[in-house]
Amino acid sequence: MTESLAITKFSDLANPARFLSLTGRIIPWLAGLTLCLFAIGLYLSFTTEGDYQQGDTVRIMYVHVPAAWLSMMCYTVMALSAIGTLVWRHPLADVSHKAAAPLGAAFTLIALATGSLWGKPMWGTWWVWDARLTSVFILFLMYLGLIALNRAMDDPSKAARVSAVFILVGFVNIPIIKFSVEWWNTLHQPASVVRLDGPTIDPEFLTPLLVMAVAFTLLFFTLHLMAMRNEIWRRRVGAQRRLAARMASREA
Amino acid sequence: MSHGFYIGLSYAVSALIVAVLIGWVWWDGKARQKELAELERAGVRRRSSAPAGEAQ
Numbered sequence: 227m228t229e230s231l232a233i234t235k236f237s238d239l240a241n242p243a244r245f246l247s248l249t250g251r252i253i254p255w256l257a258g259l260t261l262c263l264f265a266i267g268l269y270l271s272f273t274t275e276g277d278y279q280q281g282d283t284v285r286i287m288y289v290h291v292p293a294a295w296l297s298m299m300c301y302t303v304m305a306l307s308a309i310g311t312l313v314w315r316h317p318l319a320d321v322s323h324k325a326a327a328p329l330g331a332a333f334t335l336i337a338l339a340t341g342s343l344w345g346k347p348m349w350g351t352w353w354v355w356d357a358r359l360t361s362v363f364i365l366f367l368m369y370l371g372l373i374a375l376n377r378a379m380d381d382p383s384k385a386a387r388v389s390a391v392f393i394l395v396g397f398v399n400i401p402i403i404k405f406s407v408e409w410w411n412t413l414h415q416p417a418s419v420v421r422l423d424g425p426t427i428d429p430e431f432l433t434p435l436l437v438m439a440v441a442f443t444l445l446f447f448t449l450h451l452m453a454m455r456n457e458i459w460r461r462r463v464g465a466q467r468r469l470a471a472r473m474a475s476r477e478a
Numbered sequence: 479m480s481h482g483f484y485i486g487l488s489y490a491v492s493a494l495i496v497a498v499l500i501g502w503v504w505w506d507g508k509a510r511q512k513e514l515a516e517l518e519r520a521g522v523r524r525r526s527s528a529p530a531g532e533a534q
Contacts, residue, residue: 283481286488293492332499339495340488347484445496452503459510463517470522 242458245318249451256448263441270434277431286344288434292442293336297365298400300330300446304372305397308390318454320386321461323393324376325453329446331369338366349413357406358414361399368396382461 267288277284304326310319341359342352353359372389379385407416418426425432 281481282485285485289488289492328502329499332495336492336495339491343484343488343491347481449499449503452507456503456506456510459507459514463510463513466514466517466522470517470520473522 242317242321246455246458249455253448253451253455256444256451260441260444260448263437263444267434267438267441270437274434275430280348283344283347284431286340287431288438290337290340290344291435292439293333293340294362295439296442296446297330297334297337297362298403299443300326300333301365301368301393301397301400303450304330304393305400308393311386311390312394320383320390321454321457322450323372323389324382324386325457326450327369327372327376329449329453331366331373333442333446334362334366334369338362354413356412356414357410358403358412361403361406365399365403368399382464 271285271288276282304323307319307322307326310316311323338359341362345354346352372392375389375392376385379388404417406412407414427435
């Protein structure tokens, strides 16, 4: 009974009109919460102690790590949406992965740029082609490829199916990114937050890192909902223009 | 170059990318709403938003 109620509630969201009304109520709260967490996170990022080895450069980690985490989480959201498109043909699934691609590209670009800006003073180089950096760069190119693919095809449902297959094939890159630092010798350090034996970072650095990670995650979901809403409106405009063209040709 | 330069540039680049992203999503929403309002004014309505009597 409870399960069928949950399924009914989920399938209710398949109706874009209900989804629009729900997002209209949720977005202002999510945006406000994101703003508050960024204020706290940025305050902590600049008031906590510097590292004994890295000095103040550790503060770059408070934007680099959340952006890198989001670059992978965004792709995972897209992969789940791709399953929604191919298996359940959920009307919002293709809207979801199309709307997420530019967000993923932006967060991956932040991770690459801030990683490079940390690498120069710490490693003495802007870039090395090690497994972690290269696999994240490939992820960035995949996001750009998906954006190009969606823009190149006129039929949104056909574009969604082709993109969904591409996303699911490309998902193999996510575990490669995650475990690249364990499988190969990399200049990039191994995982220090998400580990089976718990984080190895001092709470002084872990607290601002986690607050910034939650702030970035909420920013992603706020922008994702807004971008999905925009995509639904874009499809409505397209449908109404086609309807207007049909009406005009009938009158002629 | 001091470490302060790299830290400042990291936050500035991140803030710029996030600002462009927010601005683009915001502008895209406003542009789509404007297009929908123009179609509404031109009398093009979705079938689901037509008054009950008009649907028959």
